[in-house]
Amino acid sequence: MSEQLTVLFEQLRGSRPPAPFAPPEQVRRRGRQRSHRQALAAGSAVLAVAGLGTGWTLGTAGEDPKPPTVSLVPPTSRQSPSASPTPTLGPPAVITDSRLLKPDAFTAISGVSSGEIDDGGSNGPDWPWLTVVSGCPDYRAEDYPTIAKRHDARHLAYSKGMWNAWEAVESYPDAVANLTDVRRAIATCPAFQYPGGVEIRQTVVAERFAGDDSLLVRVERASVDYMVVVRVGNLVATLMYPTGPEDDAKAIADAMAARLR
Template structure:
């Protein structure tokens, strides 16, 4: 047997793989493209959010706001069954001052009629842990140091709820950020600044346009934004409404699906009450 194995290994020793490995730069480029596509589909939207937190920014909220999961990885993995949906839990806070924004999270009773239940969405994966950080690497005008409030972010929490199933499903998403004393209003300034800089972003994927359509809808300061994302293979934009509300040093971002501006306004008012 040993002689047979020696003969077998001698025959394959030095054989080339069936295909050359991709160059390092090509691998890095594919990684950047995948990161951008994930951030755009969810944050540019998409907000990355997970009920464990929100992908905010690279949010990022899921590409299917109705909560339908993307196709599973074909590689088999051993996973334990999960009989009940996960409950919302705070995402890890930034290093720095302690704080917890979870007290401002919407609850099922705030969402109106429906069988609202939490579901797991994407986490905010960009380094700034900021919904609008999805533009990092996508918009050339985006740089973290241009938005000073980010260095004073204390904690981030997110939640996502779903009611119904299939085509009848409706969803609500929320991110709550706590800032150090006096920096909440600075973050609203940074939201306006990033929209001014990157509201129309040139990318190698979907084209994104974000504009402010209303202000003063809730809380101490608040804005309603309209996001239009045009897929590369279409001329028809997908429209999404996003509300950002500040109450003191808490800042919340909310979305809904289907995306209706009046529904998002209503959620913004209810979120402001929670923050207060």
């Protein structure tokens, strides 16, 4: 043990004394140079990442650069104080028979009967607006993205003699967007001609008069029919009301909304 200490002391005796501390100004200059080199090295990496801003690239004199914080949560859009908040719709619902109109809801027509309910689910009844725009040359299914996301659907036909109506009730993860698709279909195909020569014209005659949102559309073809669309939450009901009159078609929208609540 004493021999090891002797060797250690001999090594220390031959070492040069430590250099004195540098003046304060030299210390600060070295710190600024180190920070500048670190910032330049980080800059090339930051420029390869879009949207991270310039604050971290340039750095702050005398401080080590700090990596940026990237949020994985999508940013929310800023709304003015007068803007209406986006409604919370909740999960899409399973459609029960009680959501469909009963025959006695057609108060303007007595003796209406109903058929069997078509309950094919998401792959069941066609999107109701296909009955109008399927022959439109400008209609493309990919322009209406909510249709493929439909959760459930029920369809029921009503009749009295030669009078035939039908209603479809659907649920969507985003029923607000589905109403946007309906409006897009009307705007895309306001007037067109079927290959067989039948001319179709559709016109929105009223909006937002029932439920959370609604449409009354006049469809002119061989006759004048009306399409009534009502949304409540994530449910959308569409009624084809043949021959009118317009006031009767519009009046039944409240009964449709009541079934969806």
